[in-house]
Structure formats: structure tokens, C-alpha cells
Amino acid sequence: MAQLLIVTDDASDWRPYLPSDSMVTVNDYLNMGAFTDNNSVQVLNLCRSYDYLTTGYYCSLMAEARGHRVIPSVMTINDLSQDRFFSLPQSGLDRLSPEQTRLRFKLFFGHSEREELERIGHKIFERFNVPVLDVELVKGGDKWQVSHIAPFPFQELTDPEQDLFAIYLEAFSRKVWRAPKRKKSYRYEMAMLVDEHEKMPPSNNSAIKRFIKAANRIGMDMQLLGRRDMSRLGEFDGLFIRATTNISNFTYRFAKNAEQMGLVVMDDPESIMKCTNKVFLTELLLNHKISVPKSLILNESDPHWEETLLEQIGLPAVLKVPDGAFSLGVVKVKDIDSLRAEAKRIFEHSTLILAQEYLPTPFDWRIGILNRQPIYACRYYMSRGHWQIYEHHKDGKFSSGSYDAQDLKRVPAQIVDTALKSANLIGSGFYGVDLKEVDGQAYVIEINDNPSIDHGIEDLFYGDLLYDRIMTEFLRRIQLRGL
Known part of the structure; x- marks a missing residue:
């Protein structure tokens, strides 16, 4: 279980709140060599100022040097001083008075006492993990935008605001820092990001259950996270993304935040960025003399x-x-x-x-690559009467062709070699390389950063060994980071 440290400028700052053994002063925390006997430490930095080279700034900097997870991170502090403008969800704001053009409020761990600001609060807290934020919105035309956003010292909160801070701190602490003990003690904690509303997720429910069992077998617990669980990332040592990734959706934000917090992430934000851009992929493959259509x-x-x-x-x-x-x-x-x-x-x-x-073939190959090694192979046949594997119908349904998983030893060497060479250009994560075979020549169609692993399809040949292989790689990377 991670140890929580609440760091403040002075012990008297905590006087309005219930006594806590978790509270330490920033001077105590900044002592060289202090709090280094345990890497599993979560730091809540409540210093009055996070300005560059202040003790608040050094608190977050020192925490990261010690391998502690800290809110706010140094990256967040720097982003607040440079990048305060981003798009906002407009839902909820339409309930404000049409005559209102300016709105100022505080967020406590992403929450506001005003219901119509809840979604905006979550969005802002995803972008800036800061305990208390002072936010001002202005309306230009039909849209609201952020005109001011800055950390607010919890020491200067009014009595009613102190009550709100205490409520949301307790909720945040209980949710993030003090997860309930499991029946079985696990050395590491894994998170799997899923989208319960996705029609064609990268892994079906049966596969997800097998990933969980594989993690448990090697001493890791695994919990499922949804798109609104960004604040829970601090609980975990690794993040496995099993929702369709795109640089414009929540999966990329999760990957980015998890990477900044020091989690082992598959797939990482750089891989998402590269693999979701087909122009980039095509140019990359051509420059390295890899055959594409x-x-x-x-x-x-x-x-x-x-x-x-x-x-x-x-x-x-x-x-x-x-x-x-x-x-x-x-x-x-x-x-x-x-x-x-x-x-x-x-x-x-x-x-x-x-x-x-257009290269017509009866099937496409997919070779799964993990840490620069092939781990599975599967052939996907075209949907009957259609030129693609999946045929999407106007009623929202789809049909697909058959499939067969293969022993990697029986896959043509040029297919495996081309897939491996292609994936290695992206990184050392988990990739699925789609290829066509025409007259003995391998042509790369796509590199997927979160390839599908469905029970009954990709695991048909290797079975549970496939899930064990992926979870073992997570364990290896977590141990290498000394988490």
C-alpha cells in the first residue's frame, strides 16, 4: 500500500483540518535523503506557491527525483505557466444565464459546488492535476473559453471553501491514495483502460478476464478504468490500454498523464501519435525501404x-x-x-x-510484436462478397470474414521479418502489423499501436501463453523502473 504524504509550508496550515500523521512540512520533506526508504510514496504538494525555484516547486522536483508520485507534477507546474488555453466541453454551460459572459470559480480536485461545472472541472483537472485551481471563463460568441487558470493556496480559502476542500480531499484520498486492501496481497498494481460503450474494442470480455488472471499469476493485481477515471492513475504501477486509441480522444490523455507519472504504459503516447497517422507511417516505411502498396x-x-x-x-x-x-x-x-x-x-x-x-488478397496477415519480438500470428479473411475483413452496414452492425491463428514457426519468413522491421521503427511497445502477401512479397498495410487480442481469435494457437507473455513484459518493465 502506498504511503501518503501531505506537504505544507507550515504545520499551522493544517490547523483547520483534522490532525493527520500524513502531514509533513516542506522543509522536512526537502531534507536530503529524507523519505527515501520507500519508493511507494504519494505526495500531495499543498505549498502556497509552485513558482519556479520556490520550495513548492522544489517539493515536486524532489519528489520526482525520489521516484515518488506527486500532485502537481513538475510538468503540470511548467504547463500552467506556458499553456493555459485548451478547448472546453460546452455541455452544462448552456444552463448559465444567456446574459452572463464571465464566470469565476474554484475547483477542488476537479470538483465544483456547481453541478453545471462538473464536466468542465473534470476536463481541467485531467489537464492540470492541481489540488485547488482558480478559474475564470469568458464567453466569446457562442463558446466559453478559459481566460485565467492558476493554482490557489489552500491556506487562503474561506471557511465555506475549507469545508469543500476537506470534503473533496477526503473523497480524493479515499479514491486515489487509500485504495481498499485486496483479499490477496499483490506486489504491483496494474490498470487496464477500457471503453464500455465501444462496439469493437481491442479485447473482448473473455480476453480481459484472461489478462487479469495472467497478471494475478505473476503477483500483479489488475483493475479496470474508464474514461472518467484519470484521477485514479496514481494508484497504479502500469497502464494497459484496451480501448481504441486516437490522439484526439481520452486514450491519448491517459497515456500522456500515465507516462508523466512514471507508470509503464502500453501503448505509450509517442506510439499512439505515430501509428494513428497513416501519412507518417507510409513515409516512415518508404524511407526505410519497406514495401507498401x-x-x-x-x-x-x-x-x-x-x-x-x-x-x-x-x-x-x-x-x-x-x-x-x-x-x-x-x-x-x-x-x-x-x-x-x-x-x-x-x-x-x-x-x-x-x-x-488496391491489392486484392483472400486474407491479411497480422503479426503481434512485443518488445521487438513476434508473439503471435493470425490470418483474417475478407468478409464474404466484400473487399475488407469487416463490412460495416447502415444499421450500425457489421460482418466479418473467418480467421485462423498460426504457429509463428509456420508463417513465411518474409512476413515475420517485414513485420518485425516495421514495428521496430515505432518503438519497443506492443504492436500489430497488418500485411498482405502478393506473389511471395510482403506489403505492410498498417501498424496498430493497440492490436486486438480477442479470446477465441488471436489466442487460438498459443492460448493463455499469449496473455502471460504480455503481462510478464509489464512486470519486467515495472521491476526495471524500481517501482
């Missing part, structure tokens, strides 16, 4: 993009949104009319389109 970037401002595509790729062709941020999917165009119609639709959301030649 003939590819071309179409620019909306180029009046000759259509002629260039017909000349260099021809029809049929495949059009893709470069960053995958929109739910436009990947489309095949067979003739000039469909090319123009689909390109027009995509250009409404993106100034660039990735166009590739």
Missing part, C-alpha cells in the same frame, strides 16, 4: 490531384483519412465518379488524403 498524398489545393492519381496508381484505388480521426473509414473507389464523390466527402474534413493501390 503504391501510395500518394492527395492535396485539396492541388488542381491536378485527380490526374496524378490516375497516372501513378490508377483505379481501383483505396482512399484513407491520414490521421484516422474521423469516422469516415477506408473506402475503395472503382471509377472516376466514385473517386470524385469520395474525395469530396473526405476533403470536407481533411486537406490531405492518402491514396493507395
Whole structure:
């Protein structure tokens, strides 16, 4: 169980609150060599100021040097002084008076006493993990934006505000710092990020249960987190993302925050950024002489993009949104009319389109790579009468082709070698490389940063060994960090 330390400037700062053995002064905490006998320490920095080179700043800096988890982190402190502007969810704000154009309030661990500010509070606290924030919003046109955001000294709270601070500190402490003891004692704590509303998650429920059992077998506990559980990251030693990643959604924010807090993360934010951008991937693969389908970037401002595509790729062709941020999917165009119609639709959301030649094959390979080693192989066959593995229908349902997991020893060497070479260009995380085999040649279609592991599909050949392999890698990395 992690030890909680509440650090304040002076012991008298804590007088309005119940006595706590967890409270220490910043001078005591900053003594060289103090509190270093236990790495599993959580520090709540409540110093009056976090300005550069103040004792509050050094408190967070020293905590990170000691391997302690601290709120706020040095990264958060620096971000507050440089980057205070970001988009806000507008829901809830529509309940404010139409005449109101300015609003100032305090957030206590992301919470406000005003119900309409709860979602905004969560969003701000995800971005800036600071115990007390003073926030001002201004309305420009139809949208509210942040005009001021700064840490507020808890020592200067009014009596009613002290009550709110105490309530939310207790809730935050109970939720994050003092998780209830498990029936069995585990050495490390793992979190798995899932999205319960996702229709096609990277792992089905049966696979998730097997990941949990695999973690338990090697002395790690694993709990599931949802998109609103960002504040719980401090409980854990590692984060395994099992929700479809995108740089524009909550998965990237979780990965970024977890990495800053010192957790072992799969997949890490850099891998998410690289793998979700198809233009980046294509350019990267081409620069390293790895075979991909003939590819071309179409620019909306180029009046000759259509002629260039017909000349260099021809029809049929495949059009893709470069960053995958929109739910436009990947489309095949067979003739000039469909090319123009689909390109027009995509250009409404993106100034660039990735166009590739169409390579028909009965199935696609996927090779799972972990820590620069292949760990599974699977073939996915095209959906009956369709050119892709999955066929999405207008009613929101989908159909898919069959599949068969393979012994890696029986997979063609050029498939495994090309997959391994491709994934190694991204990093040492967990990747799934999709390839087509045409006349004995391997062509990389995509590199996935959180490849699917479904019970009954990817694990058909290796069974529980697949789950054990992934969880063991987490354990190895956690131990290397000395957590």
C-alpha cells in the first residue's frame, strides 16, 4: 500500500483540518535523503506557491527525483505557466444565464459546488492535476473559453471553501491514495483502460478476464478504468490500454498523464501519435525501404490531384483519412465518379488524403510484436462478397470474414521479418502489423499501436501463453523502473 504524504509550508496550515500523521512540512520533506526508504510514496504538494525555484516547486522536483508520485507534477507546474488555453466541453454551460459572459470559480480536485461545472472541472483537472485551481471563463460568441487558470493556496480559502476542500480531499484520498486492501496481497498494481460503450474494442470480455488472471499469476493485481477515471492513475504501477486509441480522444490523455507519472504504459503516447497517422507511417516505411502498396498524398489545393492519381496508381484505388480521426473509414473507389464523390466527402474534413493501390488478397496477415519480438500470428479473411475483413452496414452492425491463428514457426519468413522491421521503427511497445502477401512479397498495410487480442481469435494457437507473455513484459518493465 502506498504511503501518503501531505506537504505544507507550515504545520499551522493544517490547523483547520483534522490532525493527520500524513502531514509533513516542506522543509522536512526537502531534507536530503529524507523519505527515501520507500519508493511507494504519494505526495500531495499543498505549498502556497509552485513558482519556479520556490520550495513548492522544489517539493515536486524532489519528489520526482525520489521516484515518488506527486500532485502537481513538475510538468503540470511548467504547463500552467506556458499553456493555459485548451478547448472546453460546452455541455452544462448552456444552463448559465444567456446574459452572463464571465464566470469565476474554484475547483477542488476537479470538483465544483456547481453541478453545471462538473464536466468542465473534470476536463481541467485531467489537464492540470492541481489540488485547488482558480478559474475564470469568458464567453466569446457562442463558446466559453478559459481566460485565467492558476493554482490557489489552500491556506487562503474561506471557511465555506475549507469545508469543500476537506470534503473533496477526503473523497480524493479515499479514491486515489487509500485504495481498499485486496483479499490477496499483490506486489504491483496494474490498470487496464477500457471503453464500455465501444462496439469493437481491442479485447473482448473473455480476453480481459484472461489478462487479469495472467497478471494475478505473476503477483500483479489488475483493475479496470474508464474514461472518467484519470484521477485514479496514481494508484497504479502500469497502464494497459484496451480501448481504441486516437490522439484526439481520452486514450491519448491517459497515456500522456500515465507516462508523466512514471507508470509503464502500453501503448505509450509517442506510439499512439505515430501509428494513428497513416501519412507518417507510409513515409516512415518508404524511407526505410519497406514495401507498401503504391501510395500518394492527395492535396485539396492541388488542381491536378485527380490526374496524378490516375497516372501513378490508377483505379481501383483505396482512399484513407491520414490521421484516422474521423469516422469516415477506408473506402475503395472503382471509377472516376466514385473517386470524385469520395474525395469530396473526405476533403470536407481533411486537406490531405492518402491514396493507395488496391491489392486484392483472400486474407491479411497480422503479426503481434512485443518488445521487438513476434508473439503471435493470425490470418483474417475478407468478409464474404466484400473487399475488407469487416463490412460495416447502415444499421450500425457489421460482418466479418473467418480467421485462423498460426504457429509463428509456420508463417513465411518474409512476413515475420517485414513485420518485425516495421514495428521496430515505432518503438519497443506492443504492436500489430497488418500485411498482405502478393506473389511471395510482403506489403505492410498498417501498424496498430493497440492490436486486438480477442479470446477465441488471436489466442487460438498459443492460448493463455499469449496473455502471460504480455503481462510478464509489464512486470519486467515495472521491476526495471524500481517501482
